[in-house]
Amino acid sequence: MIARALTAALAALALSGPTAAQDFSENSEARSWNLFAEQPARFEATVVDILCEVTGNCAGNCGDGRRQLGLLRSEDGVLVYPNKNSQPAFTGATVELLPYCGAEVEVDGLMLDDAYLGAVNIYLLQRIRRLGDETWVSANRWTDDWAENNPDAAGSGPWFRRDPRVLREIAEEGYFGLGLDRDAEIRAELFP
Amino acid sequence: MRHNRVFAAFLALSSPFLLAAPAFAEGQRVQLRGEIIDTWCYFSGVMGGPEAVVGSAHHTCALWCSAGGIPVGLLAEDGTVYMVLQIEDSDESAGGDTQMRLASHVVSVDGMHYERDGLNYLVVSEVVQDDDIQVLSHDDFGVVPPFAVPEDAP
Numbered sequence: 001m002i003a004r005a006l007t008a009a010l011a012a013l014a015l016s017g018p019t020a021a022q023d024f025s026e027n028s029e030a031r032s033w034n035l036f037a038e039q040p041a042r043f044e045a046t047v048v049d050i051l052c053e054v055t056g057n058c059a060g061n062c063g064d065g066r067r068q069l070g071l072l073r074s075e076d077g078v079l080v081y082p083n084k085n086s087q088p089a090f091t092g093a094t095v096e097l098l099p100y101c102g103a104e105v106e107v108d109g110l111m112l113d114d115a116y117l118g119a120v121n122i123y124l125l126q127r128i129r130r131l132g133d134e135t136w137v138s139a140n141r142w143t144d145d146w147a148e149n150n151p152d153a154a155g156s157g158p159w160f161r162r163d164p165r166v167l168r169e170i171a172e173e174g175y176f177g178l179g180l181d182r183d184a185e186i187r188a189e190l191f192p
Numbered sequence: 193m194r195h196n197r198v199f200a201a202f203l204a205l206s207s208p209f210l211l212a213a214p215a216f217a218e219g220q221r222v223q224l225r226g227e228i229i230d231t232w233c234y235f236s237g238v239m240g241g242p243e244a245v246v247g248s249a250h251h252t253c254a255l256w257c258s259a260g261g262i263p264v265g266l267l268a269e270d271g272t273v274y275m276v277l278q279i280e281d282s283d284e285s286a287g288g289d290t291q292m293r294l295a296s297h298v299v300s301v302d303g304m305h306y307e308r309d310g311l312n313y314l315v316v317s318e319v320v321q322d323d324d325i326q327v328l329s330h331d332d333f334g335v336v337p338p339f340a341v342p343e344d345a346p
Contacts, residue, residue, distance in 0.1 A: 036237045051277045051285070054306050054313050056216040059283065066284045068263050068277065078309045081275065083232045083263055090253070092232075092261030094286035112235055117242060118273040119235035120310030142260070160256040165292060169255050175341040177251035177296050177325045186248075190334055191343045 022076065030109050030126050037114035041123065044131060045071035045080065045107060047100040053079060062101035069097040071107060071123065080111075084124040090160055091142040093125045104131040109139070219304035219315070226268040227327060228294040230257035231275065234265070244336045247296055247327025252340040254295040261287035264294075266301065266314055274305065274314035294319070298326040 028040035050070040052058035062069055071080040082093035086109070105128050112122040127136040146159050153162040160166060174183025232238070233245040233253060244250065246267065258264055263285060266274040277283070282290040300321040306313040335341045 033236075033238070038236075050275075050313075051283060051315075054217055054277065054308050055219065055304070055315060057278075057283075057315075063283060063286075066286060066288065068275075068285045079311075080309075081263070081311060083235065090256040090260040090262065092257075092263065092286060094261050114235065114237075117235055118271075118312070122231075122235050122311075124236075160260070163256075163259050165289065166252075166255050166259050169292065169295075170252065175252045175335075175345065176248040176330055178248055178328075186330055187341065187345065190330075190341075 024111065028108055033110060033124065035110065035112065037112045037119060038110040038124075039113060040108075041111035042106070042108040043071075044074040044104065046074070046104050047097050047102060048072050048079070049101070050079070050081065062098060065094060065098050067094070068092075069094050069101070071097075071105075074104070078121055080121045080123050082107075082109075082123040082125045085139040085142050086124070086126040087140050087142055089143060089158060093123075093139065095142045095145045096125055096128065096137075096139040100128065100130065105129065106131060108136070217306040217308045217313070219306045221303070222305040222314075223300070223302050223320075224266060224268050224274065224305075224314070225298065225300045226266045226274075227296065227298050228254075228276070228291065229265050229267045229273070230254045230262055230295070231265040231273065232257060232262045234267070234273065239337050240333070244329065244333045247329035248325055249329035249333040250336045250340075251296045251325065252335075253337060255292060256340075258292040258295050259287055264291045266299070266316075272312060274312045276314050276316060279316045280318060294322065296325045296327070298323045 024041040024043045025039060028042035030040040048070050049058060049062040050068045053070060071082060073080055085091050085093045085096045107125055107128050109126040110124040112119045125139040127138050129136045143159055153164055155162055174180050176183050176186050227246055229246055234242055239245050264276050266276055277285050279290045282288050299319050301316045302318045302320055303314050303316040
């Protein structure tokens with residue numbers, strides 16, 4: 001009797017454990033990015049400071065935007081790493097998640113699962129809402145946030161062509177990062 | 193005997209749940225050498241294969257992604273990617289200056305390694321050596337993505 005009960009519990013754990021690949025695509029409305037390893041994924045989670053969650057080194061308000069934020073998935077306790085927000089503009093997910101620090105949320109987006117490259121539980125966040133809220137919030141605030149914080153960089157063209165820090169790095173080391181002289185040589189070779 | 197084996201398996205499988213709250217991973221001190229990469233381009237393949245999104249060809253894109261708050265990683269010599277959570281005194285893993293200045297650089301680091309749910313995490317205690325950009329990927333790939341370097345740049 002005991003063995004039978006333990007065997008049943010064992011089977012349940014094996015099927016539900018954090019290491020088992022799970023399908024969270026049900027009811028997802030995530031848009032495809034046509035990525036090799038993408039899977040739609042909609043799930044409930046708590047927004048956490050990853051440095052705190054992994055190492056115990058915690059900061060107030062999840063680091064106030066300095067630190068990467070994660071999604072501690074409610075169903076299985078897995079720590080999901082949102083690398084990307086929904087904008088096709090070289091932008092991460094922390095700005096989108098920070099208003100929900102410590103909160104229980106529901107998210108929708110794309111999960112990457114490519115063990116060959118080590119991409120496990122990597123997530124592209126497309127929309128988010130607090131548990132109990134009706135309205136979804138699109139994960140596309142990054143560029144507006146950047147514009148508010150960089151009023152002197154106003155102008156036309158995408159943010160990454162105008163970002164002062166990026167421009168300073170390129171001015172010092174070139175587009176290829178190998179120094180200005182070598183940079184000019186490479187560009188002359190590539191764009192004769 | 194059979195009961196013992198079943199019970200041992202039960203304990204092994206259930207331990208992550210029994211220890212679930214709060215479960216800080218146990219860190220191990222490591223010395224690693226590798227390139228500071230943009231993890232989204234590397235993992236997603238959105239800009240091409242893994243060889244195309246490292247080094248000089250991809251440097252401007254790596255700057256954009258780092259400034260944009262995309263996590264950086266350390267691509268170690270054995271191919272393992274470590275998600276970098278902190279570099280020395282800087283916990284600015286979401287777009288900080290320290291990580292951006294190291295974009296595409298090959299570095300030797302001393303730090304603490306943690307594993308959690310299939311990902312490797314790294315807290316860098318010290319950047320022991322910074323060898324700048326070593327992977328001259330522009331020889332094979334030109335510019336990745338092609339629009340990263342304006343043809344009419346001064």
